[in-house]
Amino acid sequence: xxxxxxxxxxxxxxxxxxxxxxxxxxxxxxxxxxxxxxxxxxxxxxxxxxxxxxxxxxxxxxxxxxxxxxxxxxxxxxxxxxxxxxxxxxxxxxxxxxxxxxxxxxxxxxxxxxxxxxxxxxxxxxxxxxxxxxxxxxxxxxxxxxxxxxxxxxxxxxxxxxxxxxxxxxxxxxxxxxxxxxxxxxxxxxxxxxxxxxxxxxxxxxxxxxxxxxxxxxxxxxxxxxxxxxxxxxxxxxxxxxxxxxxxxxxxxxxxxxxxxxxxxxxxxxxxxxx
Numbered sequence: 001x002x003x004x005x006x007x008x009x010x011x012x013x014x015x016x017x018x019x020x021x022x023x024x025x026x027x028x029x030x031x032x033x034x035x036x037x038x039x040x041x042x043x044x045x046x047x048x049x050x051x052x053x054x055x056x057x058x059x060x061x062x063x064x065x066x067x068x069x070x071x072x073x074x075x076x077x078x079x080x081x082x083x084x085x086x087x088x089x090x091x092x093x094x095x096x097x098x099x100x101x102x103x104x105x106x107x108x109x110x111x112x113x114x115x116x117x118x119x120x121x122x123x124x125x126x127x128x129x130x131x132x133x134x135x136x137x138x139x140x141x142x143x144x145x146x147x148x149x150x151x152x153x154x155x156x157x158x159x160x161x162x163x164x165x166x167x168x169x170x171x172x173x174x175x176x177x178x179x180x181x182x183x184x185x186x187x188x189x190x191x192x193x194x195x196x197x198x199x200x201x202x203x204x205x206x207x208x209x210x211x212x213x214x215x216x217x218x219x220x221x222x223x224x225x226x227x228x229x230x231x232x233x234x235x236x237x238x239x240x241x242x243x244x245x246x247x248x249x250x251x252x253x254x255x256x257x258x259x260x261x262x263x264x265x266x267x268x269x270x271x272x273x274x275x
Contacts (some may be wrong), residue, residue, distance in 0.1 A: 001107075001110065001115065001117075002057050002059070003037070003058055003060045005054075005057050005100075006027070006054045006055070006057050006058045006104070007121065008100075008103055008213055009050060009053065009054035009100075010049075010051060010054055011052055011058070012099060013047045013049055013050040013054075013144045013182070015099070016049060016050055016095055016096050016099050017043055017046040017047045017050060018155070019095045019099075020046060020091060020092045020095045020096075021042075021043065021046070023091050023095060024088060027091075029105070034181055040100075041074075042074070045067060045070060045071055045074075045256075046092070047055065048067055049064075049067060049092075049130060049228070049270060050096065051128070052067065052126065052255070053096070053123055053126040055122070055126065056122040056123060057119050057122055060126045061266055062129070064126075064127050064129060064133050065131055066135065067130075068130065068133030068134045068136070068137055069137050070095045071134050071137075072133075072134050072135075072136075072137035072138040072141060072232070073136070073137070073141065075080075075138060076138060076141045080183050080275075082087055083102060084107065084199075088130065089127050089131045091125070093124070093127045093159075096123065097120070097123070097161075100123075104116055109131050109183075112162045113117070113163055113167075113265060113269055114262060114266070115186065116163060116164070117161075117169060117265060119165055120161045120163070120169070121169075121171055124159050124161065124171065128159075128173070129176070145244045159171065160188065160191045160192065160195065160197075160200070162195050162197065166196065166197055166198035166271075167197065167199045167201070167260060167265070167269075168192065168197040168199070168200050168201070169186060169193055169200075169202075169261065169263075169265075170184075170200060170201070170202045170203065171203045171204060172184070172202065172203065172204050172206060173206035173207070173208065174206065174208075175207075175208065175209070176207055176210055176214050178214060178217070181214040181217035181218065182217055184217070185201075185217050185218075185220055185221045185222065188221055188224065188225075189221070191226070192228070192230050193228055195199070196231055197230065198229070198232070199230065199231045199232075199233065199268055200225060200230055200232050200233070200236075201232075201233045201261065201264050201265070201268075202233070203236045204233050204234060204236045204237055204238070205234070205235065205236025205238065205249050205260075205261070206243065207238070208234075208238065208240065208243065209240060209241060209244060210239075210241055210245075211244075211248070212248050214246065215248070218234075219255075222255055225242055231256070232255065232256070232259065233255075233256045233257070233264050234255055234256070234257045234258075235250070235257065235258045235259070235260060235261045235263070235264045236259070236260060236261060237252070237257060237259075
């Protein structure tokens with residue numbers, strides 16, 4: 001099924017890019033309204049990004065370096081960072097996922113929610129990498145904007161993915177400091193309410209360590225979600241984190257946990273099927 005999804009993304013890349021550009025332009029001014037050549041070059045780069053993203057679903061490594069350098073240079077010389085900001089990538093990810101959701105719905109008897117979750121993580125990873133690389137090269141070209149761009153990168157690190165029904169997944173990757181933990185708390189509460197999720201699974205398999213303050217923010221998030229009727233499940237707590245939690249007296253006993261994301265999804269899907 002991965003190969004079929006790959007071909008679908010390639011065949012609909014132009015359509016996805018058209019929607020992406022239209023949605024961005026609906027939020028601000030037109031992209032290169034008086035320069036058809038630059039506009040088409042811009043469209044071509046977005047199409048190339050979708051094509052590279054498609055590689056991830058079949059297990060190939062996307063080649064983003066050249067694309068990111070050209071994109072960053074274009075942003076610096078012409079449009080500025082707003083066309084390569086967190087919001088820009090968020091809109092693109094949403095437009096792509098909306099198109100893929102139609103594909104999944106048409107094949108719901110053939111594709112499992114676990115497979116959808118796996119593809120979603122791979123696609124999210126490419127978008128995160130794309131944003132990271134573009135900003136990295138943009139920083140090198142214009143160090144004065146480093147602080148603002150770093151803030152944008154942090155905001156993208158709260159990617160809630162709605163899977164099927166009322167279940168959502170929040171995959172966390174990298175170090176979580178107190179600032180990022182507070183942002184996760186604030187953004188997650190808003191997004192969960194917007195998506196009307198009954199269950200949110202937070203996968204921490206990509207988080208190397210947490211401290212007491214970060215754990216406190218996670219418990220605040222657990223409490224806040226409980227108040228709006230959303231169940232929170234944490235998966236992938238690494239042994240190092242578990243050891244640190246015990247040493248610091250952090251109590252995870254009130255939070256439902258699983259070793260792996262797949263286990264949580266299987267249990268919640270079984271419960272939904274029984275209902």
